Amino acid sequence: MIFVPCKDGISHNEIEDATQADCASGANTLLHTVLALAGVAS
Numbered sequence: 001m002i003f004v005p006c007k008d009g010i011s012h013n014e015i016e017d018a019t020q021a022d023c024a025s026g027a028n029t030l031l032h033t034v035l036a037l038a039g040v041a042s
Contacts, residue, residue, distance in 0.1 A: 002026045 004026040035041040
């Protein structure tokens with residue numbers, strides 16, 4: 001799991017709110033992890 005900060009610490013709820021930048025950072029973390037596991041990352 002990749003966790004990103006959410007406004008007021010609320011998650012798994014319909015009022016959950018994360019910034020686009022935080023979501024992009026989480027997606028980037030996931031991308032680099034998958035690449036590393038595949039042996040593609042430098």
